[in-house]
Amino acid sequence: MAKSYSLAFVSLFLLLFGSCQSIEQISIDYLQPADLSFPPQLRKVAIVNNTSNAPDDKLTPQTKKSKDNRVEISRAIAYANGDPKVATEAMAEEIAHQNYFDEVVICDSALRANDKISRESTLSQEEVRQLASDLGVDLIIALENLQFKITKTVRYLEEFGCYQGAIDAKVYPTVSVYLPERSKPMATIRLNDSIFWEDFGISPTEAAAQIIPTKDMLKEAAEFAGTVPVKYIVPIWKNGKRYLYTGGSVPMRDAAIYVRENSWDEAYGLWNQAYQSTKNEKKKMRAALNIAVYYEMKDSLAKAEKWATTAQQHARKTELKKNTDNNKINTDEAPNYFYISLYLTELKERNAQLSKLKLQMSRFNDDF
Missing domain, CATH: 3.30.160 (Double Stranded RNA Binding Domain)
Incomplete structure (x- = not known):
């Protein structure tokens, strides 16, 4: 479960929004496993x-x-x-x-x-x-x-x-x-x-x-x-907030239109194109983060975690010029790195709980 990230997400969103970047907020609903697990026959x-x-x-x-x-x-x-x-x-x-x-x-x-x-x-x-x-x-x-x-x-x-x-x-x-x-x-x-x-x-x-x-x-x-x-x-349904980068290039802007139309596969194609076609670390970071959100929306949490890790690595290169202790990083100076790190932590928690959730939802033949 994502426990105490809501305030941090809001604060970092304000930092990101105020840094001349185009960002769009979306909602995602996902199941959070319970602490207790019951055999499927207990109905x-x-x-x-x-x-x-x-x-x-x-x-x-x-x-x-x-x-x-x-x-x-x-x-x-x-x-x-x-x-x-x-x-x-x-x-x-x-x-x-x-x-x-x-x-x-x-x-x-x-x-x-x-x-x-x-x-x-x-x-x-x-x-x-x-x-x-x-x-x-x-x-x-x-x-x-x-x-x-x-x-x-x-x-x-x-x-x-x-x-x-x-x-x-x-x-x-x-x-x-x-x-x-x-x-x-x-x-x-x-x-x-x-x-x-x-x-x-x-x-x-x-x-x-x-x-x-x-x-x-x-x-x-x-x-x-x-x-x-x-x-x-x-298990209960949880509503989370995610942020997508929507500017910086024509493919990124066009992908944002596809997201609003709920055409996620088309958006993914443009994000992947944007990632592969540039050597700019910031542009790669933004595309990689969006791809991570795409895979989370598709319930492919392992791939989402992989791409969020990639986005974090690009953010570190762009915002952290020196080898700095993560505990001493100034949020104002590295808002992308902080946001992506929080998001990655939540993805890791969701991914770690996935087997438990599947066990609890086996009574529905994994249809959830």
């Missing part, structure tokens, strides 16, 4: 709520004063139990949306509703067998626990002359995967992620009042928490 799944009824799900704020009242006016931290019913429904809906299993069944009523004390307790093998039989499924995915840490702040934004009210909710879902033939969970996943809201006002009171109401915030946080484990359980 029906139940999503269940295995949390205890929480004795107290109210926010209990702990207010902390900021050291610098000129910037942060107030800060309150609160802890709460998330709504497991809402989270279970959101998880079931998101898993169903991925179309990986033939059938997704939901059981969002708490299996441990009679517990007197909130606790995290896995299902016994007998409970799993009974549930699987009753629900007609091959495996059980259970929400075991859901906790929130919520931070509410009011800040003065000096550069805008207004106040910001913000809520940052950290969600901590715990999910277990059960198979009827196993005495213990196949896997238990303890995750954390965060969701953020903000609003603005001309005074601290107005900014705090404008922010999302607590009831709505807790509901949206629970829905978000339910979606967090999905990418660990089933």
Whole structure:
């Protein structure tokens, strides 16, 4: 998976765009493999709520004063139990949306509703067998626990002359995967992620009042928490941004027209022509990068990685005149090299995960 490249890509795109080069952005959708892999015969799944009824799900704020009242006016931290019913429904809906299993069944009523004390307790093998039989499924995915840490702040934004009210909710879902033939969970996943809201006002009171109401915030946080484990359980589609060089020669400009018409093979022919017909390192770099994107669009990741490596080598020759440590390169001085290097890293990760993805998608006869 490409993890934290979006901001870097945007920043480098701005650098490239401002350097008198013609660049075009395109989107690409691709499958990202899950952490867990299931045998193809497991086709029906139940999503269940295995949390205890929480004795107290109210926010209990702990207010902390900021050291610098000129910037942060107030800060309150609160802890709460998330709504497991809402989270279970959101998880079931998101898993169903991925179309990986033939059938997704939901059981969002708490299996441990009679517990007197909130606790995290896995299902016994007998409970799993009974549930699987009753629900007609091959495996059980259970929400075991859901906790929130919520931070509410009011800040003065000096550069805008207004106040910001913000809520940052950290969600901590715990999910277990059960198979009827196993005495213990196949896997238990303890995750954390965060969701953020903000609003603005001309005074601290107005900014705090404008922010999302607590009831709505807790509901949206629970829905978000339910979606967090999905990418660990089933392959999901990811949308990425790619950039193509579109200027510098007639073949490159004509190829850009073919891309807009979705005629990628014709565009590739012109890029290859542009690459083979010049000795100019910059022109070779641009054509090679575009060819790498072409092969990625064709799902030929090994070839895409090869051409991205070639583009990186040309970029190094044009932007790095000396043998420089990669960790000390100035991004402003070598924007092409940095962008291509980030892209190459993502391609290598995708290529390394390809065998795992094919294994997970074998239930569809590799038709994905």
